[in-house]
Amino acid sequence: MNQDVNRDFPLIRAIRENVKCSLQLIANNSCLGYCPIAYYHENTTSFISQVRAVKMEPVKEYCTLYCHSQKLIDPANILASEWIRPEDIHYYEEIGVDSFKLCDRTMPPETIVKVVKAYTDRRYDGNFMDLLFSFVKRHKIILADPKIKKKTPIEGIYVDNRKLDGFIKYFISGDRRLSMDENLIYCRKWAEKAVTIDPQYRKDALKGYSRAVKNLIHCKD
Structure with a gap:
């Protein structure tokens, strides 16, 4: 199923009651929640993958x-991404979800092993960002700046997974999917205690993102 349903428990229950096929969810994608350009991104990704295959280099x-800048500007967006923690897998199994897909085959082998182990053990102590696809990959777009090279996205952002214990229960008990504003208000409260962003990393990264966007507009490398 599309990751947009990950925190819509009433909808997942309704789907389970009305279909006989197996249900699978993506557990560790970190796409921006309620993203206004999600479909556009999916389309561009399909074309970019072809370019990468030919040039064998990252594509700006x-x-x-946009996605990562929004998460740096408001850390609540990190928690609003509709990922599933290893510790919360059982809540989905209890309502009929059969399996879970983990992203992504393009991650380094050691990272894939770490992600699979965390979800197999159903527990991870440390930085939850370690498990999220897209954040575990070094972003060469912004890391071209020597200042930013000192910190990868994982090192610059720390989400204490233990402090997220209980986070999902609010969604489980709800009778509908939260609106974007409701979701951010809730996630903002949890972000205050669970998310830490290195101030210098935030400043340098946002500057790097802004520079990269300007270069895209003016067709520069």
């Missing part, structure tokens, strides 16, 4: 720049 694209 606006959607990723």
